[in-house]
Amino acid sequence: xxxxxxxxxxxxxxxxxxxxxxxxxxxxxxxxxxxxxxxxxxxxxxxxxxxxxxxxxxxxxxxxxxxxxxxxxxxxxxxxxxxxxxxxxxxxxxxxxxxxxxxxxxxxxxxxxxxxxxxxxxxxxxxxxxxxxxxxxxxxxxxxxxxxxxxxxxxxxxxxxxxxxxxxxxxxxxxxxxxxxxxxxxxxxxxxxxxxxxxxxxxxxxxxxxxxxxxxxxxxxxxxxxxxxxxxxxxxxxxxxxxxxxxxxxxxxxxxxxxxxxxxxxxxxxxxxxxxxxxxxxxxxxxxxxxxxxxxxxxxxxxxxxxxxxxx
Numbered sequence: 001x002x003x004x005x006x007x008x009x010x011x012x013x014x015x016x017x018x019x020x021x022x023x024x025x026x027x028x029x030x031x032x033x034x035x036x037x038x039x040x041x042x043x044x045x046x047x048x049x050x051x052x053x054x055x056x057x058x059x060x061x062x063x064x065x066x067x068x069x070x071x072x073x074x075x076x077x078x079x080x081x082x083x084x085x086x087x088x089x090x091x092x093x094x095x096x097x098x099x100x101x102x103x104x105x106x107x108x109x110x111x112x113x114x115x116x117x118x119x120x121x122x123x124x125x126x127x128x129x130x131x132x133x134x135x136x137x138x139x140x141x142x143x144x145x146x147x148x149x150x151x152x153x154x155x156x157x158x159x160x161x162x163x164x165x166x167x168x169x170x171x172x173x174x175x176x177x178x179x180x181x182x183x184x185x186x187x188x189x190x191x192x193x194x195x196x197x198x199x200x201x202x203x204x205x206x207x208x209x210x211x212x213x214x215x216x217x218x219x220x221x222x223x224x225x226x227x228x229x230x231x232x233x234x235x236x237x238x239x240x241x242x243x244x245x246x247x248x249x250x251x252x253x254x255x256x257x258x259x260x261x262x263x264x265x266x267x268x269x270x271x272x273x274x275x276x277x278x279x280x281x282x283x284x285x286x287x288x289x290x291x292x293x294x295x296x297x298x299x300x301x302x303x304x305x306x307x308x309x310x311x312x
Contacts, residue, residue, distance in 0.1 A: 013027035016121075019071045019150065020185060036086075043068065044081075060111055068090050070085075071147075078257065079118075080259060081303075115145045116145060148170060149193075152192040165201060166218050168220045169234050197217050201215060203245040205217070220248075222251045228277050232281050256268060
């Protein structure tokens, strides 16, 4: 069977140091690391998504593959139904033929982009999927949609494989990343990861004839309530240490999920004034490439992974 040929990348899971958690778990033996994941294809959903940036979704959408058990446990995560390592859906698995079938049905409909969402701890499985899809004659644009908590040396192995990097850059404040995501070292690793992405792709976003991205980087940043200074520091880092020409997607879509509705800092939405302060700083810094969201966007980006299509 064709799938049996492509198990080689999974050997990396025998002593897992894929992400900054550096668990050294032998995930091939059925044991799990910090992410509570083994060698399985732990995927909660493969679906068509129209809600990404225009250069990612285009007019036809993108086939997104949603991995479970995120290696960054943000307490406010909108995808908590599948990202929380203790959630009921965290044990969702697909076998490889099911994954390939789920992706190719969209490719056969003319969808030209495949995005891997939260792939940092599933890179060997992702590589197997890419190898099999290529062996079947498909050549989609591959999008690496990550929370930014990646190891630069792991990303190095993806050079020439990933077409478009779509990283979050959440925090410049280590205390904030500790309090909200359980990772004090997030800023350190996110900065190194983004520099590695820049080494591979540069600041230019290459667009095809349909104005969708074929190669490059788009950096996302979600403005959090009461944390304007963190957002301003993120923008300064991007402009001053990466490039003012980098494409930035500034998101206003934060809403307090049921897990944080009573949280003293996260239990409210972002104010229009808070969001505008960050937009103004982008203008001041000369960041002119990218997108800002309509302020009311927090009413629309509320996925439900208990539904057949999470975004409808």
